[in-house]
Amino acid sequence: MKVRRVAVIGAGPAGAIATDALVKEQTFDTVRVFERQDVAGGSWVLTPSEKEEHxxxxxxxxxxxxxxxCADIGVPIPKDVYNGVPVETAVTEEVNSPRLRFAxxxxxxxxxxxxxxxxxGFSKEPIPITVPPKQDSQSRHGPDSILRPRGEIRAWINSVFKRYGHDKLIEFGTTVESAEYIDTEDKQGKEWVLTLRKLVSTKAGIKNLWWQERFDAVVVAxxxxxxxxxxDIPGLIEYDKKYPGKITHSKYYRRANDYAGKRVIVIGGSNSAFDIVHAIRETAKSPVIAAVRTPSRVYGTIPFLLPKVDxxxxxISFDAAEDKITLADGSVINGGDIDVxxxxxxxDFSIPFIPEMKSVHKRIPGLYRHIFWKENPTLTFIGMITGVLGVRYFEWQAVAAARVLAGRVQLSDHSVMDQWEKTRLAERGDGTRFWTxxxxxxxxxxxxRAFAGEPASGSTGRVLPKYEKEWEDVWWRLIKNRQEWWAKIAEEAKEPESS
Structure with missing residues (x-):
């Protein structure tokens, strides 16, 4: 495949390192980054901001x-945009609501x-430690916490773009509404046509501006x-309809004071669950109930054994008629006693701009090495993984994708890619563990690293360093410190009772 024009979707950490890897291969004429927010940082940008939240x-x-x-399924695209000219349309709830678009x-x-x-951090762009941890971070994570606040991470991502001048490649405030792989105008090949949208100020007020751009490859970051x-818990949909607003998701959590004096159940056993539990246990009505099916494979139940947490x-079920919540051990919680x-x-994965790519069991099937779409490797993904050192691994993915798109690394044939996925499924199973x-x-x-190889002679391509066990070891030390800190808090809470 001959790739000269590449679109990168997203200006978070995956987009930052993907852009740099592409540029440093020195084979592409065009690299464009599309970001629907007004700043770089991706998921580390707080939206809406505290000032705009009202x-x-x-x-x-x-x-x-x-x-x-059947949520986040995309929006209708004006037909006239396919005629090759920009189109203006009115602002509507369906198209522009951040809530409806999960933005x-x-x-x-x-x-x-x-x-x-x-x-x-990345190999050449480490995360700087610029400020000491805040007091509330120390109380939740331990006095020696080295976990960094969101503002630092957002600034670091922005610095990765700016360090090499790649911020000039970003089209901010731009949503990719559609990505279609179609025949070129001369019918001599195929290309990606991206339908893009942004808000613009006109004499008639704020409008949606739609237009299209063409690329040889697309990197989804x-x-x-x-x-x-x-x-899908039995009775949950009916319960939500009868008691609207009572059920929410950790995505919409903003601050502990929002739950002051309220009776809360937190459902889930991983990081977001115990982060919220730790934050609200001092403000919510005691105790905060933590309903856990599967504790974190790393932390276990220790994060939920703190004071003011049950x-x-x-x-296992919700009963809207009786306002009851039944647990796996047979106990029942009176829904009337719970506020949130x-x-x-x-x-879950969602790619509304490519409708044919559907999440199945919380994964996207058909991605070779979690990066290349087997059906068409000009579509690549950076960041579709999780589980320790994930952000650092984005760099390895980005370099591999850039080398393939540059024609410097050849992908295996379809049968080998199929076998890779089958082997992975057999070893790890379907769902989240597949991409962990x-x-x-x-x-x-x-x-x-072996797959990506070394950069081409004379190029500025990124060099992937050999894996260092210390990257993982420092994480395990952090885990141990946090567990010890939580155990100490729990033990100290017991002492007055025993005295």
Whole structure:
């Protein structure tokens, strides 16, 4: 394949490193980055901001649509845009509502990284430690916490773009509404046609401006933290309809004071669940109920054994008629005693601009090495993974994708790519574990480093360093420190009772 024009979708950490890897290959005539927000940073940008929050109605637009997997399906595109001329349309709720489009970021004011900066930065662009941790971070993560606040991470991502002048390649405030692979105008090949939209000021007021641009390849770096995943628990849809506004998702959590004096259930067992539990246990009505099906494979139940937290088994049903919530151990919670139910149950993949790419069991089938779409490798993905050193691994993915698109690395034939996916499914199973790096982290890094190879002679291509076990070890030390800190808090809370 001959690739000269590349579009990058998203200006978060994956987009930042993908852009740099592409530019440094020195083979592409055009690299364009499209970001729907007005600044770089991706999911580390708080939207809406605290000042703008009063303009929005944060919350799930339709719980039923999320559960039935028919949310975030894209919007109608004006037919005239296909005639090759820009089109202006009126601003509408369907097209422009951040809530209906799931455009708000899934972070809150006091969120911190889940990894130490040494484990998270890129090889040539480490994360600087510019400020000491805030007092509330120390109280939740330990006095020696090295977890970094969201503002630092957003600034770091922005610096990666600016360091090499790549910020000039970004088209901010621009949403990719459609990406279609169609015949070129001369019918001699195929190309990607992106339908783009942004708000513009006109004499008639604010309008949507739609237009199209053409590319040989597309790199999707828009992340997977915008569409909430909520399990299909019996009775949940009916319960939500009878008690609207009672059920929410961790995506819409913003601050602990919003739950002051309220009776809260947090459903889920991973990072977002215990982060919220730790934050609100001092403000919500005690105890905060943590309903956990599967504790974190890393932390276990320790994060939920703190004072003012009641660890319970997972929810198996909701009864709207009786206003009851039944747990797996047979116990029942009276719904009338609960003000808010927060699902901290993660996110699903959603690519509304390519409707044929559907999430199945919380993964996108057909991605070779989690990067290349087998059906058409001119479509690549950066950041469709999770599990320890994830952000650092974006660099390995970006370099591999850039080398393939530059024609310097050849992909295996279709049968080999099929077998890779089948083997991965057999070893890890379907769902989240399929695209989780942990526990064989080193193998992932080294296999992709070997695949990408060295940069071409005379080029400025990025050099992937050999995996260092210290990247992982510093993370495990952090885990141990946090567990010890939480255990100390729990033990100190018991002492007055025993004296």
């Amino acid at each position: 303009k929005y109605r944060l919350g799930i637009p339709s719980l039923e649509a999320l559960i039935k997997q 708000e970021t899934a972070i809150h004011e006091d969120i911190h990284t889940k990894l130490p900066p040494e484990s998270m 828009s992340g997977h933290y915008h569409l909430p995943a909520i399990p 660890l319970k088994s997972h929810v 139910i927060i699902f901290a149950t993660g996110y 790096l942990h526990p064989d982290i080193e193998n992932h890094f080294e296999e992709l």
